[in-house]
Amino acid sequence: MIYKLRLYITPRTANSQRAISNLDALCQEDLPVRLEVEVIDVTEQPAMAERDKILATPTLVRYTPAPVRKIIGDLSDRERVLASLDLQPVTVGRRQRA
Amino acid sequence: MNDWPKTPTGISGFDTIAYGGVPKGRSTVVAGTPGSGKTLFAMQFLASGIRDFSEPGVCVTFEERPEDLMRNVDSFGWGLDQLVAERRLAFVDCTPDAGEPRDEIGSYDLSALLARIENAVSDVKATRLAADAIVTLLARFRDSAVVRSELHRIHDGLRRIGVTSLITMERTDDDAGIGRLGVEEFVADNVLLLRNRLELERRRRTIEILKFRGTNHRKGEHPFTIDPEDGVTVIPMSSMEPSEARGTTRVSSGVAQLDEMCGGGLFTDSIILVSGATGTGKTLLATHFVDAAVAANERVLLIASEESRDQLIRNARSWNVDYESAEQRGLLKIMARYPEVMGIEDHHLQLRKTIEAFRPTRVAIDSVSAFERAATPALFREFVIAITSFIKQQGITGFLTSTTALMTGRQSMTESHFSTITDTVILLRYVELYGEVRRGLAVLKVRGSAHQREIREYIIDNNGMHVRNPFRNVHGIITGTPSYVFGDEKTRLGDMFDN
Numbered sequence: 001m002i003y004k005l006r007l008y009i010t011p012r013t014a015n016s017q018r019a020i021s022n023l024d025a026l027c028q029e030d031l032p033v034r035l036e037v038e039v040i041d042v043t044e045q046p047a048m049a050e051r052d053k054i055l056a057t058p059t060l061v062r063y064t065p066a067p068v069r070k071i072i073g074d075l076s077d078r079e080r081v082l083a084s085l086d087l088q089p090v091t092v093g094r095r096q097r098a
Numbered sequence: 099m100n101d102w103p104k105t106p107t108g109i110s111g112f113d114t115i116a117y118g119g120v121p122k123g124r125s126t127v128v129a130g131t132p133g134s135g136k137t138l139f140a141m142q143f144l145a146s147g148i149r150d151f152s153e154p155g156v157c158v159t160f161e162e163r164p165e166d167l168m169r170n171v172d173s174f175g176w177g178l179d180q181l182v183a184e185r186r187l188a189f190v191d192c193t194p195d196a197g198e199p200r201d202e203i204g205s206y207d208l209s210a211l212l213a214r215i216e217n218a219v220s221d222v223k224a225t226r227l228a229a230d231a232i233v234t235l236l237a238r239f240r241d242s243a244v245v246r247s248e249l250h251r252i253h254d255g256l257r258r259i260g261v262t263s264l265i266t267m268e269r270t271d272d273d274a275g276i277g278r279l280g281v282e283e284f285v286a287d288n289v290l291l292l293r294n295r296l297e298l299e300r301r302r303r304t305i306e307i308l309k310f311r312g313t314n315h316r317k318g319e320h321p322f323t324i325d326p327e328d329g330v331t332v333i334p335m336s337s338m339e340p341s342e343a344r345g346t347t348r349v350s351s352g353v354a355q356l357d358e359m360c361g362g363g364l365f366t367d368s369i370i371l372v373s374g375a376t377g378t379g380k381t382l383l384a385t386h387f388v389d390a391a392v393a394a395n396e397r398v399l400l401i402a403s404e405e406s407r408d409q410l411i412r413n414a415r416s417w418n419v420d421y422e423s424a425e426q427r428g429l430l431k432i433m434a435r436y437p438e439v440m441g442i443e444d445h446h447l448q449l450r451k452t453i454e455a456f457r458p459t460r461v462a463i464d465s466v467s468a469f470e471r472a473a474t475p476a477l478f479r480e481f482v483i484a485i486t487s488f489i490k491q492q493g494i495t496g497f498l499t500s501t502t503a504l505m506t507g508r509q510s511m512t513e514s515h516f517s518t519i520t521d522t523v524i525l526l527r528y529v530e531l532y533g534e535v536r537r538g539l540a541v542l543k544v545r546g547s548a549h550q551r552e553i554r555e556y557i558i559d560n561n562g563m564h565v566r567n568p569f570r571n572v573h574g575i576i577t578g579t580p581s582y583v584f585g586d587e588k589t590r591l592g593d594m595f596d597n
Contacts, residue, residue: 010213050190056209057208059210069198071201076204
């Protein structure tokens with residue numbers, strides 16, 4: 001199963017940098033699904049942010065599986081991110097906290 | 099004061115009280131209770147900007163979806179969807195997604211919002227922006243401290259982009275302080291307050307410019323209405339200063355002897371006030387005035403506030419004046435309106451619009467005093483000043499009647515309201531003489547002309563009003579306590595109507 005995600009960020013901000021590394025770490029994990037992440041810079045592609053009605057950065061949007069779900073923030077709480085995405089990790093590996 | 103440049107809103111009347119518009123390149127808060135018209139005000143600012151000033155606009159909406167906003171103002175015919183299609187208007191839709199799951203995990207900021215606003219502004223090359231209900235953001239994010247500091251950033255951002263913006267904010271109470279609006283930085287510079295109060299059992303809308311930083315504006319509350327065609331229309335009442343009659347052209351009042359008493363007729367751009375108790379013949383005199391205009395082939399507007407259209411036509415016919423044929427010839431327009439049917443602001447507006455559309459050279463208002471019933475004394479006074487100055491500015495002859503409460507004698511409050519703004523004052527009075535009630539007419543003043551000073555008797559018959567000779571040997575008629583200079587009875591009878 002593939003999760004299609006989009007991460008809206010503002011470059012050179014601490015929140016966005018953290019979100020990228022937190023999501024990156026998540027992708028490295030042994031998850032039951034494959035995460036496909038597209039990172040969008042809102043200052044470069046504001047029209048996309050408009051379509052997705054993004055107000056805050058960072059915002060992670062899950063498109064599939066439906067329903068569309070948004071997670072706002074730097075994703076610093078791994079468990080909550082997983083729960084929010086309806087994902088339970090197969091192995092509880094290295095705990096990584098930002 | 100070094101005056102900050104303004105951007106005209108195009109909202110009728112507002113730019114007058116704001117001395118040109120809202121501060122250019124800055125944001126102005128439009129605060130009001132629900133239903134006070136603030137969103138409409140902001141949308142109209144955008145629509146008018148595009149239509150009248152070729153300035154594209156951006157609408158950032160936080161509460162109502164763009165399609166709802168557009169539908170709400172659809173009746174004004176601004177064609178917003180068309181403007182969006184032509185890329186002269188853009189929406190930034192920041193309304194919450196109903197039912198879309200959302201979580202907050204960790205820290206964030208609202209840079210995406212500012213990026214979207216900037217994108218929309220550059221997309222349509224906007225110089226105007228409206229942000230509706232931005233404060234609702236505070237409730238949508240858990241971290242209100244972040245939202246607050248972000249709003250601050252947006253405020254600075256708008257200033258940097260250089261758009262002239264209106265930011266609507268909701269107040270819970272018409273009289274609450276503005277400190278509680280929630281976003282202090284927006285409130286710091288320029289604030290408009292829209293109020294919607296219940297006064298004399300009627301909704302009364304007002305707008306007040308609370309402050310404009312670094313630039314002037316008119317103080318106080320100004321009434322406005324929401325016109326079905328023109329939207330928000332501010333009535334800059336106090337702005338209208340009565341002006342002196344300038345004309346030298348005279349027209350007939352319809353009563354030859356009265357023209358003579360006024361020194362040869364009524365000046366064209368002057369205001370004539372006819373004051374008298376009920377039954378003294380004010381409506382008749384107005385009918386003569388209308389008839390004279392029609393006879394001179396001029397357009398005349400008759401505004402009746404005490405009688406219905408049918409009654410007016412019947413009355414006129416009884417004096418051999420045919421209103422209906424005058425209407426058919428396009429020379430007469432009758433507007434019969436009881437004052438109670440709407441607020442005085444609306445009366446004012448309708449009157450102006452009718453005058454602008456019909457373009458009469460003469461206007462009769464019978465009676466102007468009836469409008470007192472639809473307003474507070476202060477508002478009524480403003481109404482009268484506004485109407486009369488408007489009539490004069492258009493170079494129209496204005497013929498106003500006013501009903502005095504007293505059957506004989508003194509001026510009413512209404513007249514003292516009017517005295518300074520009228521150019522000619524004609525009094526119609528009952529005169530009690532030796533146990534008989536008769537009628538007397540006096541011309542109190544004619545600005546810019548000599549006039550006769552006697553009090554003359556007049557009679558009314560099937561052909562209308564006939565002014566006769568001056569009363570002799572009587573004084574005190576105007577004050578209501580006539581006294582007689584006695585000779586013997588014979589002399590009195592002989593001299594009273596001296597031919």
